[in-house]
Each structure stands twice: as structure tokens, then as C-alpha cells.
Amino acid sequence: MTAAATHRNGLFRRWHEAGNECVPPTDAQIVTSDGKSIPAHSSVLASASPVLERMLDRSRKGGNSERIIHVLGVPHDAVLVFLQFLYSSRTGMWSREAEEEMERHGMALLALSHAYRVRWLKRRCEAGVAAWLSAVKVMDVLKLARLCDAPRLYQRCMRLVAKDFEAVQQSEGWRFVQKHDPGLEMEVLQFLQETSQRQKRWRRERGDQDKYRQLSEAMDCLQHIRTEGCTDVGPHNSRPPANPCTSFSTCEGLRLLIRHFAACGRKLSPKGCTHCKRMWQLLRLHSSLCDQPDSCRVPLCEQFKKKVQEEKVDRTWRLLVKKVVTARVMSSLANRKVPEIVQKSRKRYRGTR
Structure with a gap:
């Protein structure tokens, strides 16, 4: 046993046995894989874990004066830390030392908390193990997450594998899995394929959204040109408006297109x-979006409206109009001015982080 483990074991024993009259004597022994034993209180173990409670009940029925529980498959130090966490749960303690122990024995603690159904500790172990994931160890953690039914940790591992698969392929864990x-x-390769497909679909949808946003901006600029005027384009004068155009490049393209037309x-x-x-x-799309054709100054708006009413509009065009309307709404929400009180709240929140 290392000096640190000996120190922890001594602290553990002294907490239970020496100098504290309020703590009753231990009545159970935890035997680890190396044959060493750790004293414990059966009441604490039973209240912390239903699995340990059943094991203690069986030991009591066997007529043993001192209840003995074998915890095998993990190092002695990890079992000792596991018991320390079971005791600390009664007081809600979670110190920096506990974080260090979690980093040192996180995988073993996850296996123990799953096997003995200590749910609160299992959640903390999932978060603790996920915090120090690396491409070198991710496959070992992934296998453990599957065995311990830890879906959040499993997804975290999979995302790391997809993010840095080249480094994962160089690890011993990946070669062992192969x-x-x-x-x-097969699970990993399928996840990588699905991730690649999702990314392609996301990029395609993002490109489509940009096109719809540009069409929405073009509709605004078209009406803006025909009502207020922009640069030398306008229904009544060529004087630039008092406020500078916020979409000058789009207006410039429409200006050239209108001149050509x-x-x-x-x-x-x-x-x-x-x-x-x-x-x-563009004129037809404007008429599909315009809700005031009688007073609209955009050319052919009313004529297109009447033509749409007389003829059946195909599904593809209706879908395009719907997408442009959605893009217009999302753009207006994104450009909406945030109230001053909300801005102050955000600043206070960022200042407290």
C-alpha cells in the first residue's frame, strides 16, 4: 500500500474508532481483492446501497457475528475511496480532495456505484470521468459506459471519437476493440457515418437558409427601392434617402437587374x-408575400396576385414562399433591439461568472 493510501486508511479508521464517542464501533468488514479488510458500519452501508443492504441481510442470516462483504475486481484504494464517499453522502461533503480522488479512481468508482446502485455517486462519476476524457483513453471509458448503463458518458465518448478519430485510431484501446x-x-463506425451524414445535411440546410434569407432581403430591398428610393433607383427622385441603406450590396444588385429588365x-x-x-x-415572389397589392408600388404586384388566384400554384412554389416568410421572421427576431433592462441583466450575469 502506498503512503497516501496508508494515510487515508488511517484517517478512515480514526474517524470511526478513535476520539469520537458519538460514532459507534464498526460491525462490518469490507474485504478487497488483495485480501485486506476495511472496517465499516452496516447501518451506513445499508442506507447508502440497496445491494449492500441485501448482502448484509444474507450475512446476518448466516449467523456471523461480524458481517463480511467481499468487494472484488477493483484496487483496494478505490474501494476505500468508495466507502469514504458513502460516508460523506450523509453530510453532503464534497471537497477538493474528493475531486482529486474522483480524478484518480473515477472509472473504478463508476463501476462500483453502478454495481451497488449508488445513483448519486454514479452521476458524479459520469461527470468526473467525462471531464478528463482524452483520445487515448476514450475507448476504455466507452466500454465501461456501455457496461454501466451510463448514456450521457457514452454520448460524450462518441462525440470525442467523432471529433478526433485519427488520434483514437492510434490508441491501444481502439486496437483492442478491433x-x-x-x-x-461497428457501433463506433455507424456513429461516425451518421455524424458525417448529419453534418452534410446541416451544411446543406444552412446553405438553403442563407438562400432564403437572401431572397427575403431582396424582397425588402425591392419594396424599399420602389417606395423610398436607394442611390439612383426610385419611383420619384434620385436623391439618396436620409438614412443609409443597410443592405446596399443587395440593393446595388437589384438596381443593375432593374436597369437590365x-x-x-x-x-x-x-x-x-x-x-x-x-x-x-422576384416580382412574382414579392406578389406572393405582399399583403397590400392595391397600394403597392412594386410593378406587376396586383397582376401577379390575380394570376395566382386564377391559376393553381404548384406545391414547390408554395414551399418556397413559406421558407422565405420563415427566414424573414427569423431575421427580424435576430435584428430586434434588446431591451436595456435585458442588456443590464446579461452584463451582471457575465460579471458573476
Whole structure:
């Protein structure tokens, strides 16, 4: 036994046996894998763990004067720390020393808390083990998380594997899994494939959202151009507005497109040109979003409204309109001014962290 373990064992024994008249004498012995024993109180063990309670009941029925419980498969030091946590749970103690013990014996404590159904300690062990996860040890922790039914720790391990799989492949744990646990290897590879698919889908959806946001901005700029005017585009004058345009690049693109549309001689031809087709689509989209066609100054808004009422609109176009409306709402929420009282609350919160 190391000097640190001897010191802890001495503290443990003195807490129970010496100098404290309020503490009754121990009536149980915990025997570890190396044959060493640790004194304990059966009442504390029974109240902390239903599994230990049943083991103590069986020992009592066997007629033994001193109840003996064998805790095997983990080092003696880890069992000693496990018992210390069981005792400290009665007083709610959780010190820096306890954090250090958790870092030193976290995996063994997780196995013990699962086997003996100490739920509060199991949750702390999951958090403690997750705090020092690394690519070198993640496969060992992943196997333990499966055995101990620790889903949060399992997901944390899987995310780390997906994040740094190249480093995980160089570890002894991964090589062991490849040789002896093909089921776990398959789980990891499937998770990596699903993660890759989710990332591709997320990037695709993010790109689509950017397109819908740009269309929403184009709709705002189109109405802005036709009502207030922007640079040298406007229904009544070419004087720039008093407030600078917040979407000048979009307005500039629409300005060029409007100029082309006004001068192009092929905008009414069956084939037309690419730029004119784009302008027709923007005008049609505006009419689908506009709720005041009678007073709207955007060209052809009312005509498109009537055409939509007469003809059946295809599902794809309705979906596009819905997506642009959603993007407009989300953009307005993102640009909404935060009340001053909320800003002050956020500053106070950040200052306390």
C-alpha cells in the first residue's frame, strides 16, 4: 500500500474508532481483492446501497457475528475511496480532495456505484470521468459506459471519437476493440457515418437558409427601392434617402437587374434571358408575400396576385414562399433591439461568472 493510501486508511479508521464517542464501533468488514479488510458500519452501508443492504441481510442470516462483504475486481484504494464517499453522502461533503480522488479512481468508482446502485455517486462519476476524457483513453471509458448503463458518458465518448478519430485510431484501446469487440467497433463506425451524414445535411440546410434569407432581403430591398428610393433607383427622385441603406450590396444588385429588365428587349419573348427570368421570379415572389397589392408600388404586384388566384400554384412554389416568410421572421427576431433592462441583466450575469 502506498503512503497516501496508508494515510487515508488511517484517517478512515480514526474517524470511526478513535476520539469520537458519538460514532459507534464498526460491525462490518469490507474485504478487497488483495485480501485486506476495511472496517465499516452496516447501518451506513445499508442506507447508502440497496445491494449492500441485501448482502448484509444474507450475512446476518448466516449467523456471523461480524458481517463480511467481499468487494472484488477493483484496487483496494478505490474501494476505500468508495466507502469514504458513502460516508460523506450523509453530510453532503464534497471537497477538493474528493475531486482529486474522483480524478484518480473515477472509472473504478463508476463501476462500483453502478454495481451497488449508488445513483448519486454514479452521476458524479459520469461527470468526473467525462471531464478528463482524452483520445487515448476514450475507448476504455466507452466500454465501461456501455457496461454501466451510463448514456450521457457514452454520448460524450462518441462525440470525442467523432471529433478526433485519427488520434483514437492510434490508441491501444481502439486496437483492442478491433481485435476483440467487433460489436463495439461497428457501433463506433455507424456513429461516425451518421455524424458525417448529419453534418452534410446541416451544411446543406444552412446553405438553403442563407438562400432564403437572401431572397427575403431582396424582397425588402425591392419594396424599399420602389417606395423610398436607394442611390439612383426610385419611383420619384434620385436623391439618396436620409438614412443609409443597410443592405446596399443587395440593393446595388437589384438596381443593375432593374436597369437590365427595363432595357432588355427579350423579357417578353418565350425563351427570354436569364437576368429577365430572375427578375420575373422576384416580382412574382414579392406578389406572393405582399399583403397590400392595391397600394403597392412594386410593378406587376396586383397582376401577379390575380394570376395566382386564377391559376393553381404548384406545391414547390408554395414551399418556397413559406421558407422565405420563415427566414424573414427569423431575421427580424435576430435584428430586434434588446431591451436595456435585458442588456443590464446579461452584463451582471457575465460579471458573476
